[in-house]
Amino acid sequence: MFSGAHVIIHSRDAEADRAFFRDVLHYPHVDAGHGWLIFKLPPAEIAVHPAEEPQHEFYFMCDDVEAAVAELTAKGVEFTHPVTDARWGRLTRFRLPGGGEVGMYEPRHERATEL
Template sequence: MITGLHSIVYAQDAERARDFFRDVLGLPFVDAHDGWLIFAAPPTEIAVHPAEESGRHELYLMCDDVEATVAELTAKGVEFAAGIEDVGWGLLTRLRIPGGGELGLYQPRHASPLA
């Protein structure tokens, strides 16, 4: 039986990315060994979308109020790669993970099994 979900964010500078998840996003974590941090994630959902080619996967953070969350994270020094866009199923932006690329952030408008 499935008991959880382990997601991986690959980063060229894993230490800076871990610092971001720990210090800026404030996610709870454990040190698995020698500074190898594993973070607890908020409740999670998985969607399966049709695609021409299989193998591409995406990771998004969700929030209740994207404008307030962007303001809060901007005050903490977070950089955003895009403005907030209405994409129909939600309000979407992308934040930069120091040393680790970008991560989607959105306020969903779709039904959720978490509700």
């Protein structure tokens, strides 16, 4: 039925965040017109968690969180939380140039991307 998913990150500085995805993360992209870049993401998963107030989060997954932190830090990325351990993985958060934050984690659980 569905052929993919489209994630939207709202930003105070969309141009800066688009440049980050293009120039720092080197994600392939298409230009939908007038510099409106749409990026190809790695395989993704979706999980549903219980909550009193619905909200949405975005996490990048990686195979080695320490190596990813080191590589991104060398590129000037600001991490807003130290790497911590959770039952489901090792996680951290970093700031996008537009002021928003996204998570990054090394999963300990089986990955649905492998299905």
